[in-house]
Amino acid sequence: MEGEIKEQQSLTATLEDVEVLYSLALGRTADAAAITEFAGHDLVFLLSVFFEGPEFRDRVLSPLAEQRLPDTGFYAWDVPDAVRRWAQANLPLTPEAAQRLGSLDYWPAFYLELFKDPEFQKATSLGPARPFGTEAWLGLNYLVDNAALFRRQAMIETIGSDWVEGWALDRGATDHALRLELWLDGRFVSAGIADLFRRDLQDRFGAPAGWAIAWRPVIVCAPALEAWKSAMPRQGDG
Known part of the structure; x- marks a missing residue:
């Protein structure tokens, strides 16, 4: 001890x-x-x-x-x-x-x-x-x-006309990329894998494998953009 x-x-x-x-x-x-x-x-x-x-x-x-x-x-x-x-x-x-x-x-x-x-x-x-x-x-x-x-965390950071960027990780298994789905008001929008390297997340969460993950789904319904932007920043379960 x-x-x-x-x-x-x-x-x-x-x-x-x-x-x-x-x-x-x-x-x-x-x-x-x-x-x-x-x-x-x-x-x-x-x-x-x-x-x-x-x-x-x-x-x-x-x-x-x-x-x-x-x-x-x-x-x-x-x-x-x-x-x-x-x-x-x-x-x-x-x-x-x-x-x-x-x-x-x-x-x-x-x-x-x-x-x-x-x-x-x-x-x-x-x-x-x-x-x-x-x-x-x-x-x-x-x-x-x-x-x-609850050890799964995610945040949407930026939103464009046809993309959403953010990050998601499992703090109990930071060497595994998460598969994610993006839903808005009960409707499926997009899916992807959070597998892009982020040094800031590595420094913050101390990923034992030496890397962290980022999420960039790329299909966003245009009418939903204002709703997303009004909700930022957003943090919750991955």
Whole structure:
């Protein structure tokens, strides 16, 4: 297991701890003033502040209650290695949970493992009821149970008079190109394979085979163009 598991006791949050907490709980970086403000406080206290605050509710709990992934900030990416190692080494966890967290890069699975751990619940008073509540907790479990579906992502980026361009990939199998169909208002428009190299997607998602994929279906019904353009940008399941 990566990272040495610390003995669980009262821990004072360092500047690095606060930076990681922003990534873990809010999916974003912290400004310098916030890091300075929170550093030096008890780490368990800060866990409650971050996870029970309005920003976590708006950015994470609201989408989960609607059974959809948070789509802002770091949540559009996998859980960073640095966050996983920090959680293993610093959070009050059972050894089994700490071990499993080291291999979980899907945010919903990471959160589920963290908040269901009895040691974490005991030390922080956080769990399914707080901060999640029934609907968000059920949504979290739904996203984990259907991870293969939700790890497929796509976005339409540009639209022309007779073409649509974007990308699609399966984050659980980035070495496989997806076969796609384009539908509009229940009507089939076009089909294709997302097999064009995109370096920006490779850098973002870390495709293990060294490449990512793009999608360019080329037949678009002219009357549908305005409807497509009004809906951009669009991101969802592939």
